[in-house]
Amino acid sequence: MDLDFTEKDEAFREEVREFLNEKLPKRLSDKVRQGQRLTKADMEEWHAILNERGWLAPHWPVEWGGTDWSVVQRFIFETETAMAHAPRVVPFGVSMLGPVLIKFGTEEQKKHWLPRILDGSDWWCQGYSEPGAGSDLASLKTSAVREGDHYVINGQKTWTTLAQCANKIFCLVRTSKEGKKQEGISFLLVDMDTPGVEVRPIKLLDGDHEVNEVWFSDVKVPVENLVGEENKGWTCAKYLLSYERTNIAGVGASMAAFERLKEVARTTRRNGSALIEDSLFAARMAEVEIDLENMRTTNLRVLDSVGRGQTPMAESSMLKIRGTEIRQKITALMRRAAGRYAQPFLDEALEGGFNGEPVGPGWAAPVASQYFNNRKLSIFGGSNEVQREIIGKSMMGL
């Protein structure tokens, strides 16, 4: 056994680092590092930079603008970009819809939609969850009725992340009430400018506007916007949920967050000595660090098996569960590190370019908000309970 990357992979890492060094605007990495809010323009800017280099959608086939990177190279890319505090690539178009279109879309659909994802013409959001269909996604009720050349959609989606930025939404809709509930679902592409689409903001507990309700009343969608076959949308949905989960553990993001935590624990003093010398705090840090190192190797083992042609199911779920737990623990430690200074809420300090006087430690302003916001990690993308069901079924046959 050998945990070292090959020379070729190390050369690739250098190439990625060089690119980040040259092209990642400091203004953006500062915001990410300090936990400040990114604007739509910030995210678009980073997308455009990646696209210019041809690295926006590494997991797509080369013919559609992707790369021929190995899974290990993709892991290196994810890790390096996260460690450099690059903004996260908004996943809805690039990582979710793109692969579905490549797998199930018609030639026309691919030609029309894929370039628009890359060049930023379209910002997609995901119309999956409904008020009554969360973990039990297949019980969704938003209906699409075929009328001539159109489907007419009625219903409501919820927890739609960044719908306020999007001009397009891909939706799971019910096209049949016959048979098993999974068998009457279709996958539709909807222009958000169509009459009858309404976005209503949902404010989250940290005060931020990140998710929305999306309402549909008699929304007409041309039939050519159906992806895959009618009533076979569940296949697309499952593919989307299982695709590209090999980096779902967010090892890079956790490594970056842990580095930040270490930095903070070295400088912050508690009762006269550095926080990192506080035996209880240090033990908590060590526990997470060990888990993260283990996770990194677990992740690489999964990548290795994918590289040899296997399709991970239970393994992806394991990566998701433990990966999100680790990220949540790190944000909880940042909150602890701030002591009483976790509590002040300085809204203006969460905006980029803030150069006012901080309250207490300069890094403390976003830590409580991030801790509360990161509760979402174990809820979205299939809650960790749902992931455990998947492991039980696919790995254990239970």
Added chain:
Amino acid sequence: MDFSLGDDRRMMADSLSRYFADTLGWEARQAAAESEAGFSRDMWAGLAELGVLGLLFGEEAGGYGGSAFDAGAVFAEVGKALATGPFLGTLLGGNILEAAGEADLLGEVIAGSKILTFADDPAMDSNGVVTDPVKAVKEGEAWRLSGAKGVVDYLGSADLIVVTAEADAGWASFLVEADAEGVERRAYPLVDGGAAGELTLEGASARLLVSGEDAISKARALGLVATVWEAVAVMEVLRDATIEYLGTRKQFGVPIGAFQALKHRMTSVALEIEQARSAAINAAAYFAKDPATRDRYGSAAKYTAGKVGALTAEEAIQMHGGIGMSWEMPLSHFAKRLVMLDHVLGDEDAHMARYLKLASAA
């Protein structure tokens, strides 16, 4: 043995509960918590009129309570209603005023005509280091304080500030008028609603209240009892809301509480909350014992409340799913308060460390 609150205390707790129910409905709570002051002045005046603040102090000081259980009973209602306001500052600062025999001044606080706060934690600079602790210097008969205190509850609204400071002869507590010269206040809102502020003193004129650290330690210990009782009450609200949700929210055709994985996790939460309640009772029951015993049970309770608080808040949100994270749901605000209570008067780790020290000395 008697685990009841006692009739008088129960009556006051009930009337406080009714008062909150009548005047601090959810919208009113939110409006007050998000206002600049961080609480409702009308509510505070109402509480004073009701006599609630008097329950926090003994008879000699013009109150009619003053035991740890009295404080616990009041703070449990505060937690249940998720009320914001200078409760802790009143209790801790008032406790020092009481020790100093300042009955007249305390009378004004109990009557609601003066807002009191307690400035104890040192301010940290932008690197997370305490560089400017408050020092007291005697000039003739007068005292002058200089230095900075951090995250002082409801500082912006305070008329009177009890400040802990180190003088040549050791720690002591002082009274500073909020509008005195050399007093600088920077107010800000808190993540869980309410407000606090950074206090900077530059030669501010102060009155010595009590010399020595004993009175300060006792006030802090009473603060631990109060925050732990408040935390347990918040936990119970979260527990009840989550049990209700598990019984009514249906997925896969059944209430989600029918899934053993969730049901058993929820029973663990409920079990831990009972342990936390017992820890809170222990802390109140041993408050009047010798300081070492008092502090050991205080730390045990604060440690327990911190640990169980995080578990309860996190599980309540997780079991609610997305809806548990929405601002619109009271649940998310209770969860925020509960987690933030761990940051008040020393967190789980701080109290584990203190417990270890006290236990090895016992």
